[in-house]
Amino acid sequence: MSEQDAPGSNVVQFGGQQPPPPVRFEIVPDQLFAIIDLHEMKLGEAPMSCWSYVSEGLIKFGQKELAILVKKESGETEHDYPMDPLGLFYTVREYAEKSNFVMPGDVTEFGDTGFIDPKFRAMAYLRPIGIGGLEDPNAVLSCVLLTAEELDVARRFGLTRVMALLGFNFSHFPCPPWVDRGRKSVIDTTVKNVMDASVLAKVPCFAIPGVRVQLAGGLLSIRCPHGIEDGLRELLKQIPEEAPLTISTEFDPDANALLVWQPTMENGPSAMTPPGSDGSRICGCSVLIFPEQDDSNAQVIEDSFLLSLKTPDWIKLRNGLMTGVEASLMTQQGGKIQVSWYEPEAGLVPSVETLTHLPRVENAESTAKITEASLLTEASSVVKSISPGVLKEYVEAVEYIILGYFTDRKATHKRTIKVVCELSPGGKRTWTMSSQPDEDKIELKGIEIRLNDLPVPVISENPVSFEVVADLTV
Numbered sequence: 001m002s003e004q005d006a007p008g009s010n011v012v013q014f015g016g017q018q019p020p021p022p023v024r025f026e027i028v029p030d031q032l033f034a035i036i037d038l039h040e041m042k043l044g045e046a047p048m049s050c051w052s053y054v055s056e057g058l059i060k061f062g063q064k065e066l067a068i069l070v071k072k073e074s075g076e077t078e079h080d081y082p083m084d085p086l087g088l089f090y091t092v093r094e095y096a097e098k099s100n101f102v103m104p105g106d107v108t109e110f111g112d113t114g115f116i117d118p119k120f121r122a123m124a125y126l127r128p129i130g131i132g133g134l135e136d137p138n139a140v141l142s143c144v145l146l147t148a149e150e151l152d153v154a155r156r157f158g159l160t161r162v163m164a165l166l167g168f169n170f171s172h173f174p175c176p177p178w179v180d181r182g183r184k185s186v187i188d189t190t191v192k193n194v195m196d197a198s199v200l201a202k203v204p205c206f207a208i209p210g211v212r213v214q215l216a217g218g219l220l221s222i223r224c225p226h227g228i229e230d231g232l233r234e235l236l237k238q239i240p241e242e243a244p245l246t247i248s249t250e251f252d253p254d255a256n257a258l259l260v261w262q263p264t265m266e267n268g269p270s271a272m273t274p275p276g277s278d279g280s281r282i283c284g285c286s287v288l289i290f291p292e293q294d295d296s297n298a299q300v301i302e303d304s305f306l307l308s309l310k311t312p313d314w315i316k317l318r319n320g321l322m323t324g325v326e327a328s329l330m331t332q333q334g335g336k337i338q339v340s341w342y343e344p345e346a347g348l349v350p351s352v353e354t355l356t357h358l359p360r361v362e363n364a365e366s367t368a369k370i371t372e373a374s375l376l377t378e379a380s381s382v383v384k385s386i387s388p389g390v391l392k393e394y395v396e397a398v399e400y401i402i403l404g405y406f407t408d409r410k411a412t413h414k415r416t417i418k419v420v421c422e423l424s425p426g427g428k429r430t431w432t433m434s435s436q437p438d439e440d441k442i443e444l445k446g447i448e449i450r451l452n453d454l455p456v457p458v459i460s461e462n463p464v465s466f467e468v469v470a471d472l473t474v
Contacts, residue, residue, distance in 0.1 A: 020078045021051065027090050032057035034086045038078050039069075041178070044171055048072070050178050053085040055092075059139055063096035064103075067128065068143045069178035070116065084116045088123070088143075100357065104141060105159060105209055105250050109151065111362025117181045120145040124159055127253060129177040138345060145179050149187035155393070157200060158207060158248025160285040161261055161303055162186070164272070168260045173274040174251050194263045200288060200302060205246040206235060206387060210344055212252040213287045213305055216280060218335040220298045220305060222287060222317075223252070225344035229324035234383045236322055238460050241291060241315060246304070248286040255283035261303040269300040289314065295332040307337060358395050358466060363403035367411040370399050372469035376420065377462075385461045386423070394423075394457050395466060401450045402470050409446075411472035419447070419470075424463040427456045 011026045011033070012019060022037040033056040041050050049072040055065045068085045072078075092102060102108065108123045115123060125141045146154060150162045163175040165186040170176040187195075195201060210225035224232070239245055251258065257279035262270045273279045286304040291314040299306050309317070313329045320327025320339035328338040358373040373395055375382060382391065402419065420432040431451060433444040 018079050018081065018083070021081065024056075025086055027086055028057070028093065031060070032089060032093050034089055036081055038072070038081075051081040053089075054140070055089040058089070058093055058096060061093065061096035062099070063092060063101050065140045066092060066102075066125075066143055067140050071178050071180045071182075073182065082116050085143075088115070102141065103209070105207075107146070107151070107154065107159065109359065109361060112364040113362065115145060116179060119147050119185070120179070121148040122146040122151040122154075124154070124162075126163070126175065126251075129175060142177050144175060144177070147185035147187070149185045149192065153187050153192075153195065157195070157205060158286050160249060160251050160258075163251060164258050164260045164285060164303060167258065168270075168272050171272075173272055173277075174258050191263070195261070198302060199306075200246055200286065200304060203244045203246045203288060204239075205248055205286065207248045208232060208235070209250070211247055211249050211287075212283060213249045214252050214255050214281055214283045215298075215305065216282070219338060220307075220335065221338045221340055222321075223340050223342055224321065224324075226324060226341050227344065229322065231383060233322040235387060236318060237384075238387065241311070241318065244288070244290045246286050246288045249284060252281075252283035255281045257282040259284045259300065259303040261285070270303075296329060296337070297331045297333055298335060298337055313337075359392055359399075361396055361399045361403065363400070363407060366403040366407045367474065368403050368406035368417070368470045368472050370403065370468060371416075371471050372467070373399065374467055376465035376467055381462055382464050385425075385459050385464050386457060390457050391464065391466075394454070395468065397454055398451060398468055399470075401454070402447060402468065405447050405450060406470075406472060409443075411474055413472075413474055415472050417444070417447075417470045417472065419451075419468045420465065421451075421468075422463050422465040423457060423459050425459045425461065427458075429456045 011024050022035065025034045025036065027034055035054045035056060037052050039050050039052055041048050050069045051072060053068040053070070058065050066089060070082060095101070102125045104125055104127050106125045110121055110123070114120050122145070124144045124146055126144060127142065128140050129142045144163070144166070146162060154162045167173055167175045169186050208228065208231070210228060212223040214221050214223065256277040257271045257273045259282060260270045260272055271279065271282055284303060284305045288301060288304055288306045290306065290308050292311055293308040294310070296309045296313045316329060317327050317337065317339050324341060326338065326340050328336055330336055358375065360370045360373050362370070382388070398419065398421065402417070415435050415437060417435045418433065422430045431448050433448060435444065
């Protein structure tokens, strides 16, 4: 950090004027700042300018600092930088004070209002990409914005698929670090329809933080961070040994090539590389496992690696994933498939509580706002009964239905509604609803009828309960 950026100098109060960069905004007095600068960059050979936003002060709460790049549009002056990132820094600080942190691979959703531009409905947090001049790059997360269509693909197939498509479309490995407010979504109707018909769309997909898959020479390595063994064990216990599954994987920082999804494989697999790379270490966006095969082999499918495994070979790899030990096998073609483990950075292995942290969605047209979503069952018990990802998707659906009810029927006066759901083995589900300061039983019954249209997720052991709270405004 330069003398100009030192605390107490060149500081502008948040909410005041927008002087030309470089500038240091004070968001929370003496605690949280945002450093904004303007950089000249290149997209291929074409020059462009980007504003950078780097937080300062989050690390005090155990949260990595955040960095955002926003492309300057033609016609904008250096004073015209968006101020939205400063509000984001403040919100992340509030969560960090309560020990709720964002980590690589996490996604924050913004609802219908979007962020910086209404088309961007979510923000993904990645290991630092394209941010130069940082004293400690490992202390920072890059922020990449996603459209609604890209968010949907990230939910279904993993964030790395979207990263790779963005990198491919902008010719920047592995993913462009800047926000281009004028860009179109990399997912259109045609792409979505082809993805929906693909093999990977027909197999359950699980996002396991920190898992990487890489092919180097004849070795296909599934690399997992120490510390997630318990979560993997509870997940795999829910899945029959003979059932196929997909594990979405994160970008491997050791890789020098990244598979990219293409609608067909007519011309072979597609991958992108950084300038000067020999592409000798290829990482994928997920690993698809098909047990009960006659032989064990590995191949590329779409932007992922397909493992066709004999039952004993899958059990061997599966045990390695469940116990945190290395396991390997030879394929019929002479290659090697290996489960290995690496030491993650401190604080990057999510706890069970983090994995089961429930989302809160928004709907700008609704007169209701979700103010709380919490588990009423111990997190350690939840992961034994249901995949955290499945539970989060179900809670999101519950919240959207509540918000949707008060989009069609506007609230007439202020009150708070509580919805408690208990999910039990055998497809059983019960709702308990109340509202304060008064109660409209017809209204609550109308919400319950809509909620009962949701399919009941599978619960394997003990009941799982959660509560959603919504405040109504007029």
